[in-house]
Amino acid sequence: MPHHGHHHGGHRDHKSRDSERRSGNSNDSGNNSTHSLKNYSIWVANPVSFVAQTPQQDPKSPHITLKLTDGTNSPEADINVKSTSQDSRLVYWTNNAFVHPITQQLESLPLGQKILTPSNGQPSPLALDFLRTSPALLDLSAGTILPATGNDTIESTLSTILNTAINQKAKVYLWGQAYNDSNGESGIHDIHMNQGNTGDFTDDVFSDGSFVVQFEDHWEAVFLAFADQEVPTDDETGDPTADAKAFDQTLSSSSSSS
Template sequence: MPITNYSVLAGDPVSGKVVTGSSTHYQITMNAPGGPFTVAVNIQSVDGSEVLYAIEEGFTPPDVAGLLALPMGMTALESVPGGLALDYVRSQVSGRQMITREQMTLLPQVPAKNFKGNEQERMLAQARSSALQNAVVTLLNMTIADKDGVIYAFGSSYADKGQIDGIHDIHMNQGNPVNNHGSDNGVWQDGALLIHLPSKGTWTAIFIAFQTESWTTDSNGNPA
């Protein structure tokens, strides 16, 4: 079964913070009609599913006009080609794949505090594991500084009764092993962050996937 409530949230970011727990995320607060909203971005590897990420500056979204025409706030998307839905395997930009596995960088797990190996190696792994968080923070601050800056967050929307609504699953949502998040598999439902800075005329994309996910998938998003 694919992820629920595939959507895109367009909004004005105002702050961010690290939220720890079973899975560490960087939580962005965004203002938009119907909000405020929270955007939960995976920034650490857990359970052996090492995070892969790519920061693409000078990016061109598959449908720039469609994005700019979106109202601010949460918009439900159909998981079909030809619209705003994203698919890491199938989306094309100017006749080329939107993002490839080869463009992704591995974000290693940080060894536990009782790590018996070389302390220098542990510190290096910790520094490398912070790379994605640092990039998200830098881009968030740039977007906040741009009075017309907008973040477009693609993923699964949710509603917290009595709390703040938001969006998560901001990563590749296909190619999972059947016995490991296989129920989330689907096509045209991948997550990402697209950051538009009108003052600079630039787009930057943040793509996140997991090393356990296959980039060769069938029409149901399952490993082929």
């Protein structure tokens, strides 16, 4: 199955962690200065299949490409396997018995994309923030850092939940930056924490990416970040605060032999 790894630099005035993968984003016309991830969305769909790129296939930015159907479109979700930063490792949190009030709101959503626009200065009730959503979505201190290669990678961790979701025809809810490319492809990427970045990556609050799976009798959640992202972050901008520390300083790495 061909993978569309041929996208040029984004035409955006900001740089998300995945912006180099997408071009001709037709939804990107308006300038919304208060929300730098302009198409921050949730996409509700059923997973169909996935292809996992290895770092050998795409040394710069390998992804798991998850094919979806929402009854109308056949979007794709691009899930990072490796960071483009000098530290290429990811941090992950999985919860295979996810219980949170947000699931009640999710259940009533129709299939398809919903842009999570803030209103009256308040984030959308469905917007996620790893640091600010209350009650907390995850225990930040319980994350595990995984290398991009070796026996124990994010790819092997995610393959299990994705295969189960496909086999059981489960429903997936994906948060991130939606795109509608000029070549007709649509989908969602930046499915990871979108704050606490250093360098020229965009930060924002209540714009974190994630995905949760609704099985018949339980929910499972996956949260991803990059090892060089820093917390805590500023409540207005999402930029690292003066005393912020990177995950690679505060979390233990998975002992993976490569």
